[in-house]
Each structure stands twice: as structure tokens, then as C-alpha cells.
Amino acid sequence: MRTLDAILSFFFLIALIAGCSSAARFQREYGTKYRYYYSMTSPVQSDSLFFRDDRLIIQFRFDDAAVSFQLQNISPFELQIDWRNASYGIADRNFLVRKSVNDFDSLSTVPTTSLLSPLGVLRDALSPQWGYAAERGEENTWELLPTTDGNDPARRDSILGLVGTTVRISLPIECGPETRAYHFVFAVDSVVERSWSDVRSPVRSSRTFSTALLGPDKKDLMTAAILVAAFVGFSVYMWTAKKTPVSE
Numbered sequence: 001m002r003t004l005d006a007i008l009s010f011f012f013l014i015a016l017i018a019g020c021s022s023a024a025r026f027q028r029e030y031g032t033k034y035r036y037y038y039s040m041t042s043p044v045q046s047d048s049l050f051f052r053d054d055r056l057i058i059q060f061r062f063d064d065a066a067v068s069f070q071l072q073n074i075s076p077f078e079l080q081i082d083w084r085n086a087s088y089g090i091a092d093r094n095f096l097v098r099k100s101v102n103d104f105d106s107l108s109t110v111p112t113t114s115l116l117s118p119l120g121v122l123r124d125a126l127s128p129q130w131g132y133a134a135e136r137g138e139e140n141t142w143e144l145l146p147t148t149d150g151n152d153p154a155r156r157d158s159i160l161g162l163v164g165t166t167v168r169i170s171l172p173i174e175c176g177p178e179t180r181a182y183h184f185v186f187a188v189d190s191v192v193e194r195s196w197s198d199v200r201s202p203v204r205s206s207r208t209f210s211t212a213l214l215g216p217d218k219k220d221l222m223t224a225a226i227l228v229a230a231f232v233g234f235s236v237y238m239w240t241a242k243k244t245p246v247s248e
Contacts (some may be wrong), residue, residue, distance in 0.1 A: 034159055035194045036144075038062050038167070047220035048179035049083070051184065055175050060184070063202040066127040067169065073118070077176030079116040080157070088128040089168035090144075095128035114208055121209040145188070160191050167239045 040046040040060070049060040055075040061068045067088075073079040086095045111239065116122050145165070149156040165188040172181045 003048075006210070008181040015035045029071050032149050033194050033196055033199060034147050034149070034191050036062065036147075036162070037190045037192070038186045039189050040184060041166075041187050049186070055180070058171070058182075058185075060169075062144065062186075064147050066125040066142060066202070067144070068123075068125040068202070070115070071122045072147050073121075073175075074119065076118055078118070079120075080114070080174045081122075082174055082179065085172045087168075087170045088126065089170070091165065094168070096131055098125045099124055099126050114207060123209075134205050140228075145202075159166040163188055163191055193203070222248065 011219055014034050029204075038049065040049045040051065044051055047179045049062075051058050052074075055073070056079065057074060058073045083097070083099065086097050088097050089095070144167075146155070146159055149159055167186040167188070169186070170181060171181055171184070
């Protein structure tokens with residue numbers, strides 16, 4: 001047993017040293033790493049980036065390069081996002097969007113989409129076709145906002161000065177015979193330094209979970225309530241689940 005404990009301790013020490021070495025290398029090469037914290041300011045105020053109405057429940061999560069979201073259709077009709085007219089805006093600029101399956105494909109035309117049945121859940125991610133950094137002529141074109149300062153004090157000040165920046169996401173959604181334009185507005189509440197050893201690779205996917213709506217009786221309303229509660233619980237799990245560390 002003592003031999004096994006010694007072996008495990010040895011490998012833990014090696015992993016710790018390797019992690020510290022990687023963090024030090026990233027620090028030298030890219031400078032300080034930053035994280036942005038957002039809140040939703042419209043159509044409702046929400047620190048959890050959560051919104052619901054009579055048609056849908058949706059919750060967003062920002063990472064370095066994309067905005068993940070989960071959407072549940074709580075209407076009696078099939079629901080579909082009109083990706084052709086969806087947009088991502090920052091400051092005074094608006095961009096068409098890519099979704100997760102089109103990541104890093106600047107030649108892609110219209111993102112693919114699928115019908116979401118009543119009570120179905122969609123998990124996806126979107127990002128602007130041209131990033132904020134690209135618009136400023138910077139090297140990394142895939143970040144929503146710059147997250148490293150390159151050990152440059154002026155760049156650090158510029159990043160910290162992005163507090164208050166407004167981000168807009170427009171999602172026209174077809175639901176039955178009607179299309180409703182949803183305009184979500186977010187604000188950067190704070191920018192904080194983070195350790196390179198704490199950086200995790202975002203896990204994104206495009207997946208639909210469909211559930212048929214049986215009929216407008218009490219049993220089905222209870223089913224809908226259970227599914228909505230399950231969605232909220234699934235959202236909490238999604239946003240708080242531990243992600244795989246960045247590999248070198």
C-alpha cells in the first residue's frame with residue numbers, strides 16, 4: 001500500500017510540475033490571461049443570462065470564442081432559428097454569425113439548423129463571422145474580446161477598459177405561423193485576471209433533444225413542468241461542469 005501511495009504521489013508531483021511549466025510558458029508567450037463576466041440587460045435583467053416567455057426558455061454562456069446556449073421550446077408548435085438573419089453585435093458593429101458546427105469556417109454560408117419539436121431542447125453555440133480582434137487588425141481573429149495582453153501595459157489597460165462594453169445577439173425564431181425577433185443585450189460587468197493553470201477548453205456541441213407534445217390535458221402540463229425543471233437542472237450542470245484542461 002505504501003508503495004502504491006508513493007507511486008501515485010510521484011505521478012501527481014510530475015503532473016503538478018508539468019502544469020506549472022505550461023502555465024509559466026503561456027505567461028511568457030502570451031502575457032496575462034483575462035476572463036470577462038457578463039450580465040443580460042435586455043429584454044430582462046439577468047445575472048444568470050436566463051430568459052423565458054410563452055414560447056421558449058433560453059440561457060447563454062460566454063467563453064473566449066463563442067456564446068453557448070440552451071433553448072427549450074415550450075410552445076405547442078415546431079420552432080426553428082432563422083440563422084440567415086441572426087446577428088452578433090458589439091459596440092457599433094454587427095456581424096452575421098457562425099454556429100458551433102461552422103466554427104473556424106470563414107467560407108461557410110448559412111449555418112445548418114433543424115426543427116425543434118414542442119418541449120424539445122436545443123444545445124448550440126454561435127460566434128461572429130469576424131471577431132473583434134480581426135476588426136482591429138490583431139493576430140487572434142477568433143476571440144469575442146481579447147483575452148491576453150502580450151505583457152504589454154497599454155494592451156492590458158485596453159482590455160480592462162472594456163468593462164461596460166455592450167454585446168447584442170439577435171435571433172429571429174420561427175414558431176408556427178409567426179416569426180418573432182428576439183434581441184438579447186449583454187454588458188461586460190467585469191474583467192478579471194486568471195491563472196493559466198485554471199484555463200479550460202470549452203466543450204461545445206450542436207445537439208437537439210426532442211420530445212413530442214401529447215395533448216393539452218393536465219397530464220401533459222405536468223410533463224411539461226417536469227421537463228422545464230429538468231432543463232433548468234441540466235442548464236446548471238452544463239454551466240458548472242468541470243471542463244478538460246487545455247493541452248499544450
